[in-house]
Amino acid sequence: MDISTSRFPIRKSWAYLNNSGIAPMYAPGWEAGAAFERARAEKGQMAFADFGPVPGGVREAAARLLQTSAENLSFMKNTAEGLSLIAAGYPFEPGDEIISYVHEYPSNHYPYVLQKDRGVSLKLIPDRKMSEHQREGMPGGFHLQDVEELIGDRTRMIALSHVQFTSGFACDVRELGELCADRNIDLVIDGAQSMGCLPLYPEKWNVSAIAASGWKWMMGPVGTGLLYTSPSFRKKIRQTMAGADLMQQGQDYLNHSWQPYEDGRRFEYSTVPVSLAIALQTCLEEVHLSEGIEKIKEHNWKLQDLFLEKLHHKEVHAVRFEDKHRSGILSLICPDPTRLCNELKENGIIVTQRGGYCRIAPHVYNTAEDIDRAAKVINGLNFGSP
């Protein structure tokens, strides 16, 4: 992998292992986005002619990453926007049920809570301890059987994160997809912690929809996201947001006939942040599609393995999962996560804590040296325990 600091300037100053939080922007990405605004300053509307289809280009790139076609993609501002459009537009009837997990990230929880007004109930999969060191209140994960037990006659949707933002537990999307296909349930995935770092193939795995944020593993601008919807699922979703760009008549703005696009453009509804779409497209094309998602996963896991090899602190324990539940996040349990994060930061290494864990989350531009530095600082920490 070409990890030159011109592409990843973060490398100049930090060993940055926080790609599950806010990843550093891929520099050629923002340069491509900035070039659009520069051209617009000079040429106004004529600038558009210098750039390919926008946001068609980012839809195309994301579709290649997910092994689907661009018509199933919509460019969004964030994960919550995609999930809110789905939850609000889904044809729920009073008494219907959604199944989710008890410790989901808010963007994958509140859109479903809002459906209570429509008489829809949200059933939450209880947490299961996944590591012997996991303390009370720290999220772990769940088993397929825990999901199965909650399914009833009125279950319409299962809404889960591919990867939990706390423990790093990845659900087995393929198995869940099979379960949902058998029971005629829609599987909706929050891919914020996996898209750009783990394979995610909605068509092969019977996933109805995926929403993700652009600024984590995709290394794009803050305020970007993507939404995948399968054609049959999309048909079911009622339009809840509307604007100028939703309609097939395009710039024939005084033609108010109701002719929305049938593809993913319907969910973009109006003017999009063009420069940010160009930036995210550049990241996906030059990093993820050019390297390949399997290779990225292997690279990240190798760095995690190296960290595990080097970690020798008797009070710091990594949460380990079998491969099908493993993700880009390696979560650590220690007596004082704030202390651990601060000590790393003082030594030029960035990680974040969530749900009581410290998350080690290396990505394409990280090296063995970054991992070595992090492990050394942690091994030298004294938590002052008796």
Ligand SMILES: Cc1ncc(COP(=O)(O)O)c(C=O)c1O
């Ligand atoms: C699982 C998960 N979903 C979504 C998000 C971000 O959501 P949004 O794009 O709505 O800000 C995060 C951010 O940490 C996350 O971990």
